[in-house]
Amino acid sequence: MSTAMADTATDAAEQEPRTFESLNPATGDVVGVHAIDDEATVREAVRRARADAAWWDELGFDGRREILGKWRGVIARRMGELAAVVHDETGKPHADAQLEIGLTVDHLAWAAGHARKVLGPTKSFAGLLMANQSAVVEHRPLGVIGVIGPWNYPVFTPMGSIAYALAAGNCVVFKPSELTPGVGEWLAASLREVVPDRALLQVVTGLGETGAALCTAGVDKLAFTGSTETGKKVMAACAQTLTPVIVEAGGKDALLVDEDADVASAADAAAWGAFSNAGQTCIGVERVYVHERVYDSFVDALVARAQNVHPGGGPGAHYGPATLPKQLDLIRGHIDDALASGGRALVGGEGAVGDRFVQPTVLVDVPEDRPANTDETFGPTITVKKVASMDEAVRLANATRYGLGSTVFSKAHGTEIARRLRCGMTAVNDVISFAAIPSLPFGGVGDSGFGRIHGPDGLREFTYAKAIASRRIKPVMLLTTFDRTAKQDSTFAQLITVMHGRATTMQRPAAVVSRLRRSR
């Protein structure tokens, strides 16, 4: 081929839009074909979002609430349609897809309904020195938020950022996982039905490189949810443009069972927390620490439960396939290593990992330093360990680099034990409940990331605090002038001494004034 012909072929290849397929993980069938958006396309989306951000901000809390309310209605009415897309792209049962969509709609309602109260102007006491001022803080939208999401809960998880960012007055550019691009596109299209001519929520599709492009495309904040490893890459990329980030990453959540716990409920919660969604839940239960007095009855109940949980692709299945095929090797590796290092499988175990589906696996006697206890498995497996006390259980539960969620079953000491667990959320006598309560913050510590979505913190996360101090009346003593006299400086020094010199606690203004009078 001549050089000219080769150049033409290269040009043609460069101009051809690049695409990728999303697959049904249960069957391998192609669900859809999507564009691999390049850096220029991502930048253009951010530019469009910025152009509409001022309009969205000026609409105010009530205007936004009305639009987000209509959007909520569209999603709720067409829940079955969206659940079908989720089912096709992730393999999870329809009922589970519907569950995550229903909870998402509830979050959207809360975010839109509470934005004014949380973010609107709030007066505060200006302090004794500046008593002539009115002090107001309000939370202003940042502008354009980039959201990068995972595949395991492709509606609920990214919407934990998207709904709150929109309610706070920002426009959003969303990069869904390459496994669930159709879900992302459905969400954006459903909001366009309500607001056709504004770029409130745009979706860019592609592989990791499209996500990387979003990090440096000029967004005002990047909300990332995914693995700890990718979270580090996202943070490094965002550092180039000093773009602030939220990282919602993985976990190795523990469930603790006290000696007075309702054992049947604890076993039921452990089974659902570990096996539902094929164990592909960031706040799924991966480890259990059980008081020795109830250990045997708990293990019996958990085994009985696990033996009746079945994966599959059809109706009646409790959970679907592993959505990410390469995860199968990691799950198999954790189980094999656990068995090779002294662990025993009471359910599942060797041979539990098939071509697409993983059988529920209950492991006991696994040393604490093995990957099944230290690393995120993200499969339907659970380890159970006997402990002598809840002190030991708390120590072992906290001995992890992660710190996302946890669960405690205890009648007398649930809250007390919850407080001692180093993680962002704890469910007491229930499992994963905190994620479904819109008013509660959601996020982790350590390798589980930082920043909070959901609740008032989740709204504030997508804003900046704006302080406004206004002079109400002429001050008795103006501090910010070159005309200050020596007498005023001396009065000021006296005032500070009286206010703070002997104080151990905050002084009441009237008490300070009367002491100042006495000291003169």
Ligand code: NDP
């Ligand atoms: P990944 O970290 O593999 O991917 C997450 C997202 O990041 C995807 O959209 C991915 O795109 C994108 N991405 C990949 N590389 C880059 C890059 N270099 N720069 C920017 N973006 C990039 O996670 P998974 O999708 O596999 O999700 C599973 C993980 O998510 C688990 O660890 C789970 O615990 C965690 N998770 C955490 C939650 C929380 O709230 N804390 C909630 C849900 C899940 P692509 O798919 O195209 O590669």
